[in-house]
Amino acid sequence: MSNLEVVASDIDVVKEDVFEQLERCRGWIESALAYSGGTHDFFDIVRGVMSGHMQLWAGDHGCAVTEITVYPKRKILHVFLAGGNMQQILDFEASAIEFAKLSCCSALSLAGRKGWAKVHKDNGWKEQFVTMIKEF
Numbered sequence: 816m817s818n819l820e821v822v823a824s825d826i827d828v829v830k831e832d833v834f835e836q837l838e839r840c841r842g843w844i845e846s847a848l849a850y851s852g853g854t855h856d857f858f859d860i861v862r863g864v865m866s867g868h869m870q871l872w873a874g875d876h877g878c879a880v881t882e883i884t885v886y887p888k889r890k891i892l893h894v895f896l897a898g899g900n901m902q903q904i905l906d907f908e909a910s911a912i913e914f915a916k917l918s919c920c921s922a923l924s925l926a927g928r929k930g931w932a933k934v935h936k937d938n939g940w941k942e943q944f945v946t947m948i949k950e951f
Contacts, residue, residue, distance in 0.1 A: 836871060837861050840878040843898030850928060851896065860896070872911060877903035881911060883918055890920040897927070901934065908938065 837844070837860070845857055855863075860880055863869030872879040877899020884893045892915035897904045908923075915923055925931060925940070932942045 830865065833864060833871065834861070836873040836878075837864060840871070840873050840898075843878050844880070844896065847896045847898035855896075870914065872907040874899070874903040874906065876900035879904055879907050879911075883920060884924070889922070890918065891915075891922045891924045892918065892920045894923060894925045894927075905934070905938070 841857060844860055848855060848857065848860075860869065863882065864871045864880070868882060870881045872881065877897070879894055879898075880896040881892050881894050884891050892911060894911070911923060925935070926946050929945075932940075936942075
């Protein structure tokens, strides 16, 4: 087997593992998507994670999905979806910050229900703005 075939085989194993994690986390993802305003469905998340555009943070009791947002002056790792056990979700923060730094991001951002501000206020997060929408 050539080096290229070994690498291709390794990539297939990683993709299979990520897909299995997505399926295992499907209930948490779909529960969180119920609050997303219809912006994504589960298969959009699968495509985003499998393409590398989004990142899945999967634990035994919850998961989160992030994406890097590139602005003209900075990059931010944006947490836009989380579900499962609250402590599990909070436990992702340290590794998410490390990933963000390695990806040249200067901050984490989070969009979600108002309750997230309460949960994160003691961890150095501050409410900068509220995201609102008017449907018509």
